[in-house]
Amino acid sequence: MTDIRTLEQTATQVRRDILRMVHGAKSGHPGGSLGCADFLTALYFKVLNHNPKFNMNGKNEDVFFLSNGHISPLFYSVLARSGYFPVEELKTFRKLHSRLQGHPATAEHLPGVRIASGSLGQGVSVAAGAALSKKLNDDKNLVYVLMGDGELQEGQNWEAFMFAAHHKVDNLIVTVDYNGQQIDGSTMEVLGLGADIEAKLKAFGWEILHMDGHNMQNIIDTMAKAKTMTGNGKPIFIIMKTEMGQPIDFMVGSHKWHGIAPSDSDLEKALAQLPSTLADY
Amino acid sequence: MKKFEVQNVKDTRSGFGAGLSELGKTNPNVVALCADLTGSLKMDAFQKEHPERFFQVGIAEANMIGLAAGLAIGDKIPFTGTFANFSTGRVYDQIRQSVAYSNKNVKICASHAGVTLGEDGATHQILEDIGLMKMLPNMTVINPCDYNQTKAATIAIADHEGPVYLRFGRPAVPNFTSATDKFEIGKALMLNEGSDVTIFATGHLVWQAIEAGHILAEKGINVELINIHTIKPLDAQAILNSVRKTRAVVTAEEHQMNGGLGDSICQLLARELPTPVEMVAVNDSFGQSGTPDELMKEYGLDATNIVAAVERVMKRK
Incomplete structure (x- = not known):
């Protein structure tokens, strides 16, 4: 299907952007950014009802929050490629006086960003609040969140999970990037989340879906299904299996590339695995 | 020295509750959140009058601050209510990132500040909250003196765009300012x-x-x-x-x-x-x-x- 093919090509370009941005800044978080590239591309180019002529209040459109703010290169690339701001601005990532701060922020008024994130565990709470405001405003659009799996170690998430179920915040779709990695190692080694995240979230009163974060068709289908499940009294949680660093052969599946920049030769090797589909910035 | 007539002896938190109730009637965008202290914060009138705009969040203050930031994105004017200790020290990073740095229109309303909280002791008597809040860029910090002034301040902060920390207390104290005084933020x-x-x-x-x-x-x-x-x-x-x-x-x-x-x-x-x-x-x-x-x-x-x-x-x- 051409639609899927186009989305895949866009995701490839987004991955090139991510690597070039992190390389240019000599810092940043390529691993999780690459791993979530298919999902966020699908979200902004297919799933969301959104308006790149950015309105902070997000009224009458879907609203997305990035809770794991360290994958900002991905967020910025997708926003730029969707028309929120010029693609050339990606080269200012993490530089002095840039609107593209190390972690997403609102102070510089970058279109597309509605809340600062980076200090982990706050996105689901903010999104639940935004979802409540949509109900009060009689706005039928949805609120989406992407969060990390290591981020589930932050206690505030579980406060938010409890709240959203209790208050029937059923216009909220949270996707967790289930890559099993965090800075210090695998999530199981660092602080085990338990074998069964699904059972935990179910016990908290959420609807659960599973998704293959590297299968574009599966992402589109799962998000469509999630949308049909909204409005039924329960928030929705999607466990998205991904590989950190996907698909770069020397990065994939390793926590080592969580938060370091590629060298010149690393970049060259990595870009060779990602044929340019749209023009580089 | 000028004489001040004491109209009555009342707690400042009741001034907050009265101000919030009045805002409920006059400003449809005002919403309130409380972390299991509705009675202590005197938020019960608002809760009763506007149940659709009141959110009981339970004993989960970090989540409450995030919820408030999200509600503010949707053009609501959220007032959060809990003790001053749990309004500040307990949720400092949530306020810092999601409210102050993100410059959200959240009103953090804090009762039982200081030693006059009394018998509950030092675990609950925060004496550092003004300092914590005033250090945050974008934050306005207000500490009214009596019932009338607290009520007026509560009403005034709804019209101020940006994060506000409103501090008040538990004990009944002399109420001596005029009920008709308009509250002007930042004016001595x-x-x-x-x-x-x-x-x-x-x-x-x-x-x-x-x-x-x-x-x-x-x-x-x-x-x-x-x-x-x-x-x-x-x-x-x-x-x-x-x-x-x-x-x-x-x-x-x-x-x-x-x-x-x-x-x-x-x-x-x-x-x-x-x-x-x-x-x-x-x-x-x-x-x-x-x-x-x-x-x-x-x-x-x-x-x-x-x-x-x-x-x-x-x-x-």
């Missing part, structure tokens, strides 16, 4: 003009400073008394105008000396107009259990201590 209020010394007081210490003013008048000391209900932004012009005249300052607050109102005034005077200052505040200590009156005395926060501070600073002129 002249309570008594004088020439020998300026007392800058905030919150519950304003009444103590009035009592001190009468004692000092009998001793022949002519006190200028200014109510600083807004600690940030500080009304620098009003402060400097007064100090140019009196050349001696006493600050009074129910807060740590580090980081409070006195700290802000000392910074201003050190830069602009070096002047002897004595500070009536808690001196690097936690509180303890006791009645509010006992604790005010124990920690040196009552009228007697303000009188002593004035006498000390007069000798340094």
Whole structure:
């Protein structure tokens, strides 16, 4: 299907952007950014009802929050490629006086960003609040969140999970990037989340879906299904299996590339695995 | 020294509850969140009158701050309510990132501040909250002195775009400001003009400073008394105008000396107009259990201590 093919090509370009941005800044978080590239591309180019002529209040459109703010290169690339701001601005990532701060922020008024994130565990709470405001405003659009799996170690998430179920915040779709990695190692080694995240979230009163974060068709289908499940009294949680660093052969599946920049030769090797589909910035 | 008529004796938190209830009727965008302290915060009227705009969040303050930030994105004006301790120290990073740095229109309303929380003891008696909040860029910090002023401040902050920390307390205290006074954020209020010394007081210490003013008048000391209900932004012009005249300052607050109102005034005077200052505040200590009156005395926060501070600073002129 051409639609899927186009989305895949866009995701490839987004991955090139991510690597070039992190390389240019000599810092940043390529691993999780690459791993979530298919999902966020699908979200902004297919799933969301959104308006790149950015309105902070997000009224009458879907609203997305990035809770794991360290994958900002991905967020910025997708926003730029969707028309929120010029693609050339990606080269200012993490530089002095840039609107593209190390972690997403609102102070510089970058279109597309509605809340600062980076200090982990706050996105689901903010999104639940935004979802409540949509109900009060009689706005039928949805609120989406992407969060990390290591981020589930932050206690505030579980406060938010409890709240959203209790208050029937059923216009909220949270996707967790289930890559099993965090800075210090695998999530199981660092602080085990338990074998069964699904059972935990179910016990908290959420609807659960599973998704293959590297299968574009599966992402589109799962998000469509999630949308049909909204409005039924329960928030929705999607466990998205991904590989950190996907698909770069020397990065994939390793926590080592969580938060370091590629060298010149690393970049060259990595870009060779990602044929340019749209023009580089 | 001017006489102030005490209309009644009421807790400032009830002023907050009354202000919130009035806002519920006049401003449809106002929403309220509470972390299992609805009765203590006097939010029950709003809850009853506007159940669709009231959110019980349970004992989960971090989530409450995030929810409020999200509601503000959707153009609501969220008022969060819990004790001052759980409104600030417990959720500092949530306020810092999701509210202050993100510049969201959230009103953090904090009751039971300071030692006058009383018998529950130091776990609940936060004395650092003004400092924590005033350090955050974008944050406005307000500490009204009585029921009427707290009610007026509650109503006023709904019309101010941006994060606000509103601090009030538990005990019944003299209600002496006019119910018809309009609250102007950032404006120092002249309570008594004088020439020998300026007392800058905030919150519950304003009444103590009035009592001190009468004692000092009998001793022949002519006190200028200014109510600083807004600690940030500080009304620098009003402060400097007064100090140019009196050349001696006493600050009074129910807060740590580090980081409070006195700290802000000392910074201003050190830069602009070096002047002897004595500070009536808690001196690097936690509180303890006791009645509010006992604790005010124990920690040196009552009228007697303000009188002593004035006498000390007069000798340094």
